[in-house]
Amino acid sequence: MMSEETVWGQNMQLVPLQGQGIHNEVRIVLLGKTGVGKSATGNTILNAECFESKKSPASVTSKCSEGYTQRFGRTIQVVDTPGLLDTKLSEKALKEELSRCIGLSSPGPHCFLLVMESTRFTSEDENCINQFADMFGNNFFHYAIIVFTGKDDLDRVKKTIRNYLEEAGENLQNLIEKCNDRYIAFNNIDRNSSGEKQVEDLLEMIKDVVSQNNGRFYTNKLYEQAEKHIQKMEKEIIEVRNTEKKDETEKMEKELSKKNLSPEEKKRERKEKLKQIEDKYAKLPDPRHEVRNDLSGDGGFFLGVLIGVLGTLTMMGFLVLKLASMFKPS
Template identity: 40%
Template sequence: MYYKMSDNTGDLNTLRLVLVGKTGVGNSAAGNALLAKKEFKSSFSDSSVTKDCARGEGEVAGRRVVVVNTPGLFDTKLSNVEIVSEIVKCIQKSSPGPHAFLLVLKLGRYTEEEQKTVQIIQEVFGKSASKYMMVLFTHRDCLDDDGQTIEEFLKNADKNLKQLVESCGNRFHAININDLKDQEQANVLLEKVENMVKINGGCFSNDLYELEEKRKADEARHQKEIEELRKKNEEDAEKLKQANVANEIIAKMQEMNMKLITMMVEQMKKTNEDNMKCMAEQLKQPQKVESCCVS
């Protein structure tokens, strides 16, 4: 099998694989198992080991295979943002694009952190990348010890894990890295990848990646526009509210003015009446006229 289809710029006979996953699940160990050599540093450690993207290659059962290893998400020292920017570099290292993203998971509990890891990877590479994804389970030896097959494990697995496998087109494989000499497990995995390449007609390309980047940029721009529009609407509504409040104040003032005028008129009327009464009284007693009138 060769990988001619859409590989116009790459080596036609090379299968390119990218390993992505959470820190410590065995990303590097899986790369070593695939290439049947210690290409990547892998160790039992309390802190993350792989810091940068690294490329290894070798001959596996007559095929040339390039494996790009990436630092694991939820690294013990680096932030996910730093890890993601490093993972994005793997696209260049697998130029013109990987034939498969091997989503590495440690067999066992499918925790929230694992689910977030998957979500981040899917967001980084976009929807189109799911066609090129395969779930690669490490620690198959735990299943072997239990006398279970991976198929049996998945049959009884958590629904979120089942959904993930489904979203990867039901492509999965389980390896035991302690079986480095057992090349059969690597062969079976590569055959599964080759089937995927046949169906996809080639590799995940930088074009697709750039297209996805453009889609994301467009989406971000639309979001910004919607946000600006929402803000403007809010400001307009606030102005309208203020204008309404001003109108209410003016109406209240007019009402108070009217009351004041009415009171003044009443007062004037009363004063006039009092004056008139007073004058009438004084006419009867002319010597007191000046002292009784009010103004």
């Protein structure tokens, strides 16, 4: 039987979309240093200009945000992050962005894309990835795929990604081994020529990741706690909606009773009004999307809750949040 968390079908085929809930979406989290092409990669996956991708470091992503698409029969959610570990994020901002990232990708991503350039691999790059692994926890690499951006530049000098890897040295080769040989080169500049194929190949790889993890998405203590809170929030949203709907219906009945109408006319109008109310509430977004929208906003209420969860877990030692070492000047 297919468990609720299983996103890919039993026979590991892409199953058609069956609604809007989170059970049928593929969640992808982009990680990497500033300027390596995370936002551009997100846009390629979504086939849309969803995230701001710029040359100038002044206008880089400063906040985690999400984008959706429905492609290849799936709902794909992409969570873009600022360079969480390399920018001058204050400790407060890092906690905030980590909470936002976890909240947006809860109950857990199907893969982490470790985005890097295909020009050089430095010890700074290596440290950055190791810190992500520390931050998220043990199974991190079981869900990691390396995305090398700048395939167009390699093409221009008639090099393949394999050529680059051979020249790049042992450290990068070790990292690739840790990711179980999962890497892909992306050309985010000329999406039209290679866009569909590279995104399809990536989705195929993600399918393998999920299947190698027994059909499960990534999770850890923090995601578990976050998800518990989010489900509570969803319940509250549903309760509020139900109360509002009930109040609205009562108000409608009251107004109707005051009207001077024949029983037939009343019956017809009640039916009409009830349908309007029914339609209005049916059209409201999935509670999860309401939570995510709130998380994406400035000072969202839910974000505050998640930052609290993060703080508690850090104190309890569940999280290897080496905040101090992250802020050592390099």
